[in-house]
Amino acid sequence: MNFEKYPFEKLNELLENIEPNKDFEASVLTIGEPKFETPDFIQRQLASTTSLLQKYPASAGLPELKEAMINFVVNRFNVPLNMNQIIPTFGTREVLFNFPQFALFDKKDPVIAFTNPFYQIYEGAAIASRAEVIHINLTKENNFKAFLSDEELKKCDLVILNYPNNPTSAEMTKEELAVWVKKALEFDFILVNDECYSEIYFDEKDRPSSLLEASIQAGNEKFKNILVMNSISKRSSAPGLRSGFIAGDEEILKEYMKYRTYIGCASPLPLQKAATVAWNESTHVEKFRKTYKRNFELAKEILGINPPKATFYIWLEVDDELEFTKKLYKEKNIKVLPGSFLGREGMGKGYVRIALVENEKKTQEVLKRLKGFLDG
Template sequence: MKFETYPFEKLTNLLDGITPNSSLDPIVLTIGEPQFETPSFITEALCSNSNLLKKYPKTSGEQELRDAIRSFFKHRFHVDLDNSQLIPTFGTREVLFNFPQFLLSRKEEPMMAFTNPFYQIYEGAAIASGAKVLHLNLTKENGFLPKINESELAGCGLVILNFPNNPTASVMDMKTMVEWVKLAIKYDFVLLNDECYSEIYTKTPPPSLLQASIEADNPTFKNILVINSISKRSSAPGLRSGFIAGDDRILKEYMRYRTYVGCASPLPLQMAAASAWRDNEHVIAFREKYKENFEIAHEVLGIKIPEATFYIWLEVEDELEFTKRLYERYNIKVLPGSFLGREGIGQGFVRVALVESAERTLEAVKRIKACLEEC
């Protein structure tokens, strides 16, 4: 297998040999890692359950964690999930890598589609699965929403959507999601939405694909799955708590597969994650912080405030030269869009992760503005 160089390694190579302006404090806006402290009630739950390290965790997850995730889904999306329709996971990265291999392993000519630009695990999973790839291109011209080409989708075994989207911050509405659900039924492919940014929104809560499945008269979620994570909503990426939910026929077989993978979450982490999934107040507080950051960026850069995520998909003339100049003159790191896409998608954009405090964000966007004015 030959995997593509990861975007952050590409960035290191791009900036190699460049000396940043040492008169300015470095600001890193490359990675979607919240820089806010994990709420104390979560860390306290972790510590108070440390005695559980003496026990092996279940691959299927403890019932307390399962119930907490189901409670979150009911509260947020008004969807009741049965135990059979849910698997707690060790974050979502491992799911995104191993689920396509599980699903496509019996296909003679596997084919997988995913949004482009993308989280690179999608591509890695396709390579590991030996799958042909269909890119669902997100461009300025199509409003960063994939155009539907039924003749191409008909050959797919798995289609991965990612809305709210990383890196473009676009949101797919319910009507469009319903169209995708109907396509998954019509052409019998599995449709999975990566919903890890569903809780970071500025006004209207984005829908879940499982809501759209019910709306499309598919209440058993046939062929439909979603994944979500605690990392962004709770500023706790180190907890590695996520889940996959939907079609119980698929999940039953996937659960059997997971018993061989060995990715069960340690019990203290599960208990801490359960406390986080059950609570919604801390999520509101984090959401307000990201909204304030967007408002600061809007005021300084004049950008349109995105509906969700904490990313700015900033249009520039040359994303590689801009990234190098911003680092050299203003000691800020951002990620070139071309590192996140294929076939020319992402060129002319940089991804800016507004994951810092309001004060640091203000300083950062002022420097970005100065660099834009120079270019």
């Protein structure tokens, strides 16, 4: 298999011969990893359950963990699920990689479509599945919203959307997602939405919708052909817990669960116990949202940008994203990620992705440094 280098490896190569300005503290704004302490109540639960390391975890996950995830979905999206409509996963990276291989295995000439620019695991899954790829190109002209023609959709076996979107921070409304649900039924393809940023929003009226909500609105209450994936990593500042889920079409998940028993990625029981209390609690999430909101208020004050409604990314338009990245690192000791490293067919060119995942004080300092660079 011939995989592309990961964006961060490309970035290291781009910057390897550049000496950054040592007058400034190094600031890394490249990776979507929250830089906040995982809440104490989650850490305490993890520490108190280490004796369970003596047991093998079941691939299906603890019943109480599944119940906590179901509670999250019903409380957040008002969508009730049964125990057969959700599977706990070891984060979402692994399921985003292996689910396409499962879903496309029996297809003679499989075709997968996904948003472009993208989280590179989508492309990796396509390569591992030997699938033809159709890129759903996201541009300023289409407001970074996903669209494919009926002719393209007829070819698809699997489509992966990602809203709220990484890296563009774009959203799609429930009504817009419902159109996709109807297309999935009409052309009989599996439709997935990667919803890992659904909980990083800044106003109740702008709460991102789930594809599950859209499925119900479209009259597809059994979620036929519809799946979502979500994770605790951004929501609870706990990427190390590796707690995610896939939920939706019960018939697909029944067969996928059989597949999962073979791939050996069951989460250790102490992690599942800690994840259970995290999924069941929401006040800590609101505290993180307030911090991210303040970071974007600072970005508006200092840089004059319009904050997104969700995610913690700035998708900043620049003249030449590679030269911008190199010069910013050299002059201000700030690392950002060139958008072209996240896309294909020219998508992402002319943009850099900036992750605002630090506390208010650090964010304010680095944004002022960035402003000084932009003002030249």
